[in-house]
Amino acid sequence: MDNWLDMLRANYNWSLVDRIDTYQQKFIQGEYCDIKTKSIACPLTCCAVKFGASGESWRDNGKKRSAGEIQITALPELKKARPWYKDIDSTVLQQNIKRLDKAFENFFDGRGFPKFKNRSTMRSFTFTTGVKVDGNKIYLPKLRWMRFYNSRPIPTAFKIKSVTVRKKADGYYVSIRIEDTNVPVFPVKSNSEINTVVGLDMGLGKLVYCSDGSVIDIPRFATNKKTKRLQRILGRRVSRKNKHSHSRRKAQQKLSLFQHRIATKREAHQWQVAKKIIKKADAIALEDLNISGMMKRCKPKYDEKTGRFLPNGRVLNVLCLGQLQMLPGMR
Known part of the structure; x- marks a missing residue:
């Protein structure tokens, strides 16, 4: 592979x-x-x-x-x-x-021009036909049968559409896309069936503010003191090695594995938070805010005649961000 x-x-x-x-x-x-x-x-x-x-x-x-x-x-x-x-x-x-x-x-469509691939950006390939799954074994064309950890069994009625093999820091992962045209559309509840509603507001100091007064903290898996120190040490070890050497490749592998573990923890925490939220009420209301746009610095505006600065909306952004940090929840 x-x-x-x-x-x-x-x-x-x-x-x-x-x-x-x-x-x-x-x-x-x-x-x-x-x-x-x-x-x-x-x-x-x-x-x-x-x-x-x-x-x-x-x-x-x-x-x-x-x-x-x-x-x-x-x-x-x-x-x-x-x-x-x-x-x-x-x-x-x-x-x-x-x-x-x-x-x-x-x-x-307006995005950047295609870039050339290197070892860090070319880490996956996709099969569309010939893939078979039997318990904890999978057959990939030209690669033959191999063992894998089957996290979720595939129902018998579903058909395998494509299989993507992706290389990560700790090994290879397999993503299987399945389809069954006989499965009905997921039913949507009517307004009369909705009894409870919870409102969510994204914050900067906290992860989510809920309308029932509860707050979900930001886990900070990558920004706590211990993690930042370990990441700084591993990065320093990589920079001290000679470029294109075997020792530098091994040090980079350790750093990549460390960062992969942080990403895995963050993804697991997101699923846990989502499971906790959906148990609160029958419906969820979200606020449509562009947080990244609010955090950006506004472009300065000038008066063409006098050359002085004009109001550019920065004060409103700061006030909105301050309210997001101070509000205990949405009522």
């Missing part, structure tokens, strides 16, 4: 370079005149373009393929040129290209 992650990372980065080169050649560099033949030539040598070096640009029905579909059709040529990619399941390679498609969709 470690080898798979290395090869998938290389394939992802190559596909991203291929699309960047396609854009540069097609929309920026454009056509040019060949000196010898004195004819217009177009230097389109990438995979994700028509008449490229590899990949089929058109379907049998005459419709043009997208960039991701062209790169998926080029996977057999990749396996011929790089035989070691035959050890990876074909659906895993296809999902790797679709992950790049999703990154470009996010970019077109």
Whole structure:
């Protein structure tokens, strides 16, 4: 599985370079005149373009393929040129290209441009077919049967849609997505059936203020004195080791495992708090507040004529944050 992650990372980065080169050649560099033949030539040598070096640009029905579909059709040529990619399941390679498609969709929606993957950001792969579960054993194509901790058994009527294998600091985890079209929609209570309501307000000094007067404290798993000291010691040990050395990798692994334990405690605490809240009442009312936006510093406003500062709403933000910290609950 470690080898798979290395090869998938290389394939992802190559596909991203291929699309960047396609854009540069097609929309920026454009056509040019060949000196010898004195004819217009177009230097389109990438995979994700028509008449490229590899990949089929058109379907049998005459419709043009997208960039991701062209790169998926080029996977057999990749396996011929790089035989070691035959050890990876074909659906895993296809999902790797679709992950790049999703990154470009996010970019077109206004998010950041897709970035190249490294060992810390490429830590998972997905199967879509061929997965079987039998008790505490799971079968993954090309990886065969292996034991795993089955935290929740899969009902017999459900169908496995996809399986994601994710590498974390303390080992590999398996996420199984299941589906059953026969399951009815979860029933929603009518207003006449709701007898009790609890209101929740997020605070800064406390985690949640409840309308019944109860308060849930912030656990501070990562910001208490002992944890901060241990994290500072482990980080110092990493910085003292030589870069790209085996000892530095071992020290980084210890730091990552320490941070993973903190994240596990925080996630478990969130589930415990959610279970405690849903037992309070039949319905829950939440306040729609942008806490992160309220904590940001407002941009200064200037008077164009005099150059003096104008009110920018910072005082209102400070007053709202102060009220969130002082209010014992919502009534």
